[in-house]
Amino acid sequence: MASGGLQLLGFVLAFIGWIGIIISAALPQWKMSSYAGDNIVTAQAIYEGLWMSCVMQSTGQMQCKVYDSLLKLEGSLQATRALMVAGILLGLVAIFVAVTGMKCMKCMEDDEVKKMRMAVFGGVIFLIAGFAVLVATSWYGHRVARDFYNPFTPVNTRFEFGQALFIGWAAASLTILGGAFLCCSCPRRETSYPATRAYPKSAPSAGKDYV
Numbered sequence: 001m002a003s004g005g006l007q008l009l010g011f012v013l014a015f016i017g018w019i020g021i022i023i024s025a026a027l028p029q030w031k032m033s034s035y036a037g038d039n040i041v042t043a044q045a046i047y048e049g050l051w052m053s054c055v056m057q058s059t060g061q062m063q064c065k066v067y068d069s070l071l072k073l074e075g076s077l078q079a080t081r082a083l084m085v086a087g088i089l090l091g092l093v094a095i096f097v098a099v100t101g102m103k104c105m106k107c108m109e110d111d112e113v114k115k116m117r118m119a120v121f122g123g124v125i126f127l128i129a130g131f132a133v134l135v136a137t138s139w140y141g142h143r144v145a146r147d148f149y150n151p152f153t154p155v156n157t158r159f160e161f162g163q164a165l166f167i168g169w170a171a172a173s174l175t176i177l178g179g180a181f182l183c184c185s186c187p188r189r190e191t192s193y194p195a196t197r198a199y200p201k202s203a204p205s206a207g208k209d210y211v
Contacts, residue, residue, distance in 0.1 A: 006184060017091075017175030021133050030048060033047075097118055098119055101122060
């Protein structure tokens with residue numbers, strides 16, 4: 001029962017993390033314009049994401065523009081895109097694999113060990129997906145921080161971490177934690193001890209009564 005509860009907890013955490021990865025990849029707020037300078041006009045906020053850039057006016061109206069050409073994008077942005085998409089696809093595969101091995105499902109009931117191994121395999125895929133997203137978000141965040149502290153970057157073109165970046169970090173952590181819980185549900189091999197050898201009991205000798 002404890003293993004089944006840990007298995008279910010791991011799957012729920014990993015599934016929530018996978019949903020967060022999709023949300024993070026879709027949002028345009030991967031980095032936002034910084035107001036670190038004293039003379040920065042705050043009439044509009046600029047956001048940049050993996051697929052588009054947006055400008056939000058002080059009135060609340062947002063206008064977004066999808067990036068025109070894939071070849072014009074930086075190599076690091078293309079790599080971040082690829083890692084995020086890979087994390088989403090791996091998470092989808094991990095969901096189907098882990099569901100097959102869940103104790104609450106009736107699939108593969110005839111082979112309990114194989115069923116548990118399927119859940120562990122799904123956890124491993126969740127771990128790979130989580131680490132892929134963690135690398136993508138950390139790499140992107142490093143670039144944002146590097147450009148922000150670069151003295152040659154104009155003050156009005158500096159960016160800070162956006163909301164989508166924090167969502168991506170949290171989602172990757174949940175996915176990794178859930179995958180680890182699924183891996184911990186691996187069935188342990190029971191230690192087999194050699195059977196004790198039964199020795200025949202000696203019949204009690206009939207004592208003779210002496211008078």
